[in-house]
Amino acid sequence: MITTDFNEFRSTIPSTGSLLGLDVGQVRVGFAISDKNRMIASAREVYTRRNIQIDTTYIQHYIQKENIVGIVSGWPLQMNGVAAESCEMVMKLLKPLEALIECPVFLQDERLSTRAVSRVLMDAGLNRKQRQAVDDKAAATYLLQGILDRL
Structure with missing residues (x-):
């Protein structure tokens, strides 16, 4: 099940x-995970995408390994609330993944x-290269913590 209804x-x-937080991009996917009591989200990794089959298999194995019971994925709406073209890219990853997993997926604005x-990363003093190395997993953490x- 993939839903926008909280x-x-x-x-x-x-x-x-x-819960698993995902920040899906065209090139990379940021991963964050919550503790079992769902109090805090922690940044985990940035996965470099290859193709849909490899990507979904990787995420499926990650879900199994970490005993994930639900997924929160970023949903890149435009400022007026309309689905952006990027939403289609997110769904191209999540729809095939949905067939492989049993946990629900929430699309977080x-x-x-x-x-x-x-x-936050700039305030922490990270330069552009350092920010690029962590921004995807930081975004996944931010979405999941919300x-x-x-x-």
């Missing part, structure tokens, strides 16, 4: 268990999240 997502996930994450705070 209440539907919340009602379909078990009461405990780790990610408007302004990139700006917020970039500001959902954890609502659960």
